[in-house]
Amino acid sequence: MKKIYFFIWVALLLHACQNRPAHLSPPTLKGDAHYAYAIKQSDGWITNPDHQNVMVAMNALKAYETGDTALLRKCVADSLTVYYDGGFYKGGRHEFMFAIKEALKALKNLRIEVKDCKSVISKDHEHERVTTWYTQYWINQQGQPDSADMVDDARFKDGKIVVCYDYMRRYKTPPRPAPKGRE
Template structure:
């Protein structure tokens, strides 16, 4: 019995020691990330930190107002000028044009429902850029009774508490 206890104790200590080393490596000095030999290079690797929950709230309120067909409220969270990127659209436009575009698109729907999966707010280490990304499924029924859905990712850039860029990426669900 003592031998079994000693074997279990030794195994437990060994496994705890390995877990600690793995955790130390995973949580080690972030400056080590800058020294990684990434297979691609970019201007500012590992440039992001957790961002503002206030920015997340702005992005979510704008989306919820859009989901409810309230374009005045939705676009109130946008800056005077917004860079909008959708499939086949990449344009900088005034907020009123964004509102008009949202209205045209929303007017074909009878209902719209969003199921949110996740969001993340980030800020660049030099504090020059703030972004919120949201991941969700959008289901709708058109006024003609056609039902469909998309998986959606929105990247929203904020400045001074206003959305100044909206990039949307979609995948049709089957």
């Protein structure tokens, strides 16, 4: 009986490996791909070989973590837009530094653990972006530890951040502990 099941399983496996009709095959990235949605600038980005924007993005994140507004001031343009969880900021650098100082008052022992970072530039060299994935740990105003997974997508112009999209994923379960040696 086991031999029959084995042969049936092999026959099903071979049948599954047969060439599928084009409409059932997964799209390929090479050649003429057919996506479920139209992409305005499909494949219009390349990895940016210049690491300057990554250094600026990392410095800005470190400045936020440590509350170093002097360093943060060097990383952002004279005017910028920041979209964050629950709102957005659009205005000058000076007012942004004041807003950051106020926001940091609610976070004690802020720690950031960067997971990954990617710098890209459009093929026409008109647009530059750095995306950073990280986990942020802090103690809230009630004295409870909290954490969130974060993604920052920063747009650059002339080596400075002009727009930043800040995405946050909070947890309904108790927060993850900060990495050892970081409290």
